Amino acid sequence: MAKIITIGREFGSGGRELGRCLADELGIAYYDNEIITKIAERTELAEGYVAHVMEHSPSATLPITVGRSFYMGADPLLEQNNLIYREQSRLIREMAEQSDCVIVGRSADYILREKEPFRIFVYADMEHKMERCRKRAPEQEHFTDRELKRHIQDVDRRRGRYYQFFTGQTWGDRLNYDLCINTSTGSIPGIVKAVARLVEWE
Amino acid sequence: MAKIITIGREFGSGGRELGRCLADELGIAYYDNEIITKIAERTELAEGYVAHVMEHSPSATLPITVGRSFYMGADPLLEQNNLIYREQSRLIREMAEQSDCVIVGRSADYILREKEPFRIFVYADMEHKMERCRKRAPEQEHFTDRELKRHIQDVDRRRGRYYQFFTGQTWGDRLNYDLCINTSTGSIPGIVKAVARLVEWE
Numbered sequence: 001m002a003k004i005i006t007i008g009r010e011f012g013s014g015g016r017e018l019g020r021c022l023a024d025e026l027g028i029a030y031y032d033n034e035i036i037t038k039i040a041e042r043t044e045l046a047e048g049y050v051a052h053v054m055e056h057s058p059s060a061t062l063p064i065t066v067g068r069s070f071y072m073g074a075d076p077l078l079e080q081n082n083l084i085y086r087e088q089s090r091l092i093r094e095m096a097e098q099s100d101c102v103i104v105g106r107s108a109d110y111i112l113r114e115k116e117p118f119r120i121f122v123y124a125d126m127e128h129k130m131e132r133c134r135k136r137a138p139e140q141e142h143f144t145d146r147e148l149k150r151h152i153q154d155v156d157r158r159r160g161r162y163y164q165f166f167t168g169q170t171w172g173d174r175l176n177y178d179l180c181i182n183t184s185t186g187s188i189p190g191i192v193k194a195v196a197r198l199v200e201w202e
Numbered sequence: 203m204a205k206i207i208t209i210g211r212e213f214g215s216g217g218r219e220l221g222r223c224l225a226d227e228l229g230i231a232y233y234d235n236e237i238i239t240k241i242a243e244r245t246e247l248a249e250g251y252v253a254h255v256m257e258h259s260p261s262a263t264l265p266i267t268v269g270r271s272f273y274m275g276a277d278p279l280l281e282q283n284n285l286i287y288r289e290q291s292r293l294i295r296e297m298a299e300q301s302d303c304v305i306v307g308r309s310a311d312y313i314l315r316e317k318e319p320f321r322i323f324v325y326a327d328m329e330h331k332m333e334r335c336r337k338r339a340p341e342q343e344h345f346t347d348r349e350l351k352r353h354i355q356d357v358d359r360r361r362g363r364y365y366q367f368f369t370g371q372t373w374g375d376r377l378n379y380d381l382c383i384n385t386s387t388g389s390i391p392g393i394v395k396a397v398a399r400l401v402e403w404e
Contacts, residue, residue: 116387123376174325174374180382185318186400194400198393 003028003100004117005199006109008163008171011155012129014183015122019104021192026199029101031092039087045080053084054106055158085166105159109176110167118199121177126152128184205230205302206319207401208311210365210373213357214331216385217324221306223394228401231303233294241289247282255286256308257360287368307361311378312369320401323379328354330386 005022009015016032023030036054040047089111095101096112103112109119124132130148137143143151163171174180179198181191207224211217218234225232238256242249291313297303298314305314311321326334332350339345345353365373376382381400383393 121376125377172376174323174376174382174384175327177382178384178387180376180379182376182380185380191400194396197399198388198396 002096002115003199004096004112004115005102005120006112006117007102007104007120007122008109008177009104009122010124010129010172011152011159012133013122013124014132014188016104017188018120018122018181018183018192018195019102021188022195022199023102025192025196026100026102029095029099030104031095031101032104035088035091035095035103035106038091039084042087042091043083045084050084053081054088055155055162056081107163107167110163110169119177119179120195121172121174121180123172123180123182124184125182204298204317205401206298206314206317207304207322208314208319209304209306209322209324210311210379211306211324212326212331212374213354213361214335215324215326216334216390218306219390220322220324220383220385220394220397221304223390224397224401225304227394227398228302228304231297231301232306233297233303234306237290237293237297237305237308240293241286244289244293245285247286252286255283256290257357257364258283309365309369312365312371321379321381322397323374323376323382325374325382325384326386327384 003026005019005026005028007015007019007022009018019032020030036047036051039045040050043050088106092103092106092108092111095103096115096117103117109117126149129152130145133148133152160171163169169176179195181195183191205228207221207228207230209217209221209224211220221234222232238249238253241247242252245252290308294305294308294310294313297305298317298319305319311319328351331354332347335350335354362373365371371378381397383397385393
């Protein structure tokens with residue numbers, strides 16, 4: 001049976017690093033930003049725009065659009081959101097058909113539910129997420145602690161809303177995952193070795 | 203550093219089996235019902251009574267007691283609850299001092315927080331918990347599906363209230379654990395091998 005691993009993750013928790021290392025450890029494909037690039041190609045939309053839309057659920061953009069004076073019956077933003085989601089779903093299914101893989105984010109756990117992927121959710125406490133963000137931040141980024149905390153919360157709120165909108169499920173609710181891992185105390189390489197073992201045993 | 207593993211678990215999720223197997227795999231002590239037996243010895247209360255009190259938080263018993271006509275200022279049930287909790291805390295700390303160990307339930311994750319135990323929470327979906335309960339049920343137990351489901355929910359609600367009362371934390375909230383494992387899809391032996399690896403890497 002195909003080995004498909006999906007990873008949901010809180011912003012700053014190291015979920016992406018964990019996913020990449022896990023794919024290396026298992027010797028299987030890894031998909032993350034490649035998904036955005038491919039969708040941009042297929043829809044002929046700018047990559048940055050696709051990324052932006054994928055982080056914002058239609059429910060968040062809807063009220064603004066409805067309030068506009070040039071509202072024409074159908075909501076173009078919602079249409080575009082749906083277009084991107086459909087393209088994303090198709091792409092993720094194609095990837096899962098091609099070979100064993102690790103897919104980070106993009107509601108892949110839900111999109112591939114019939115393939116029964118191994119669903120991981122990666123999280124950490126705020127202190128550790130802030131520390132990780134600081135280490136990875138570009139030099140020109142000068143958030144205060146308070147701004148950084150709010151930024152982390154905002155990103156996760158958007159991810160939660162997006163996931164909820166398209167899946168009808170609660171993002172981060174343990175029942176939607178096979179394993180939830182707190183990266184606050186462990187090292188990613190250590191965690192990856194154990195998770196690889198778990199996946200191989202499944 | 204001492205290897206202390208605490209396991210919180212939903213009723214019927216296999217948390218106890220997982221704990222016992224994990225202790226075997228790591229070759230360390232395992233504590234579960236032994237705690238009730240010891241508390242009963244020390245407090246000279248009946249074992250069944252101790253078990254009952256430990257599954258019911260004082261907040262659940264309080265309104266009934268307060269309503270009684272022979273209420274005498276201090277609440278004897280609350281007193282007894284506190285006595286048992288104090289004894290339990292002392293005992294769990296003694297156990298953790300003696301040797302590496304796995305401790306199931308009893309708010310051990312919170313009681314031993316200064317020792318930074320590896321905190322696991324075990325859960326499963328309702329269908330699998332019911333199936334597991336059916337397999338393990340005494341022959342004379344004839345719950346309908348609806349009764350069994352309600353029973354499982356009741357036990358977990360009590361565990362949640364008890365934990366919340368004494369720790370001020372939310373039972374099952376992923377942030378209080380290092381690892382949350384869904385046993386619905388995996389086999390306990392497979393999970394145990396991986397978790398043992400994870401604990402050894404920490």
